[in-house]
Amino acid sequence: MMLSEGMVERLSVYRQLLVCLEHRQRTDVFSHELASLAGVTAAQVRRDLMTIGYSGNPRRGYGVAGLVAVIGGYLDSPGGQAVVLVGLGNLGRAILAYFNERRQGLRIVAAFDRDPAKMDQIVQGCRCYPMEKLQEVVAGTGAQVGIIAVPRDGAQQVALQLVRAGIRGLLNLSPMRLVMPDYIYVEDLNMASSLEKIAFFSRRQTGEKKVAQ
Amino acid sequence: MMLSEGMVERLSVYRQLLVCLEHRQRTDVFSHELASLAGVTAAQVRRDLMTIGYSGNPRRGYGVAGLVAVIGGYLDSPGGQAVVLVGLGNLGRAILAYFNERRQGLRIVAAFDRDPAKMDQIVQGCRCYPMEKLQEVVAGTGAQVGIIAVPRDGAQQVALQLVRAGIRGLLNLSPMRLVMPDYIYVEDLNMASSLEKIAFFSRRQTGEKKVAQ
DNA sequence: TGTTGTGAAAACCTTCACAGCG
DNA sequence: CGCTGTGAAGGTTTTCACAACA
Numbered sequence: 201m202m203l204s205e206g207m208v209e210r211l212s213v214y215r216q217l218l219v220c221l222e223h224r225q226r227t228d229v230f231s232h233e234l235a236s237l238a239g240v241t242a243a244q245v246r247r248d249l250m251t252i253g254y255s256g257n258p259r260r261g262y263g264v265a266g267l268v269a270v271i272g273g274y275l276d277s278p279g280g281q282a283v284v285l286v287g288l289g290n291l292g293r294a295i296l297a298y299f300n301e302r303r304q305g306l307r308i309v310a311a312f313d314r315d316p317a318k319m320d321q322i323v324q325g326c327r328c329y330p331m332e333k334l335q336e337v338v339a340g341t342g343a344q345v346g347i348i349a350v351p352r353d354g355a356q357q358v359a360l361q362l363v364r365a366g367i368r369g370l371l372n373l374s375p376m377r378l379v380m381p382d383y384i385y386v387e388d389l390n391m392a393s394s395l396e397k398i399a400f401f402s403r404r405q406t407g408e409k410k411v412a413q
Numbered sequence: 414m415m416l417s418e419g420m421v422e423r424l425s426v427y428r429q430l431l432v433c434l435e436h437r438q439r440t441d442v443f444s445h446e447l448a449s450l451a452g453v454t455a456a457q458v459r460r461d462l463m464t465i466g467y468s469g470n471p472r473r474g475y476g477v478a479g480l481v482a483v484i485g486g487y488l489d490s491p492g493g494q495a496v497v498l499v500g501l502g503n504l505g506r507a508i509l510a511y512f513n514e515r516r517q518g519l520r521i522v523a524a525f526d527r528d529p530a531k532m533d534q535i536v537q538g539c540r541c542y543p544m545e546k547l548q549e550v551v552a553g554t555g556a557q558v559g560i561i562a563v564p565r566d567g568a569q570q571v572a573l574q575l576v577r578a579g580i581r582g583l584l585n586l587s588p589m590r591l592v593m594p595d596y597i598y599v600e601d602l603n604m605a606s607s608l609e610k611i612a613f614f615s616r617r618q619t620g621e622k623k624v625a626q
Numbered sequence: 627t628g629t630t631g632t633g634a635a636a637a638c639c640t641t642c643a644c645a646g647c648g
Numbered sequence: 649c650g651c652t653g654t655g656a657a658g659g660t661t662t663t664c665a666c667a668a669c670a
Contacts, residue, residue: 246629260629283612290507297502344612344616371608377450391584393425397418401421419639454640456641459653462653471648471650
């Protein structure tokens, strides 16, 4: 089955929330609870769970553990997925810290930077390689996903190197839009756009509900 | 007129691209050029520009400078908008650097951190205040937008303080979903969700076109 | 009673396709 | 001729509303 972008995003958010609930010993949850935590409507939650074929029970709601497992079945790659990071400035280090002890499914297995002073350092448990080793290391790890955390002028160049090394998906944190062949899946996190959007909608006094991400 | 979220995002991207073109002395641009730079279809660009009432000319396309101005008329607040940042770790510093010399419209006018060692430092041209001064400084600057760059456990707490100080829109960079009254516009940049999305769609060999942000 | 599951409707967004123009 | 501007069509996503059920 093919899930839409929006659905994948919501499933990911549901799972984060469910894991939280699990830690608090919750075993079941109602659609309206999950909905208000996730910032969507209860009907949306029910529809999403219906789409992935997870059933609840009118008395107790949905089973938390089972739902986490079913979402995992959709989102996670069976053997886990390796991710590489390019750029170890403030942003790159922030991302490493973020994913430091994250879910086993996605692991940042290598970082690259052109600053020779950083070579072979271990930052947040992750080894830093020079750009020249990119091809070789990416191939060795079998990573399919890359994170671009370099300044605007290097971004396009770095993206091309990653694609040549076999990467299929990119998280682009630079303010530059990448021009890529269309078999590459690119997600831009453009902070300038995000802030402009917030500025715009917070000016209008909209009673606005917001979805994750 | 009310613009949709998607449109605001695209307008913001168009503007970034147009400013780039302006620097390269381009005076006019065709819908299909802007489209391929922005990663959308030409029809979409024409529809968007129609919506904001900007007309082109079948011979030369759309005037770059005029379009930048019209988009600005929609996106920018007349007097500019002040933004405050909470959290001066790696992520916070990366954001400051990012917006260091950004467009005059959005300015980060103050940063807050609970680490006493950072008090009164000037980071990237921006003064750092203690959390206790938040209320007072936000009121003084009239900021309406806040950026949350603190670790997960502090996020909800910080968001509430910002709301109490009068903030109306939030950029949440923590992995925590915020529970907010619904007159507050929240945008979550959840890296975990983004990465999971990329991992998912890059696995399926979709010939996928991607829109900004 | 309060919840799930779900057809059907509504809302929204994107693309098509072509007339009209420079 | 190749582009813009746009009504109409098409597609997708969200919400409604209610039967079925524990």
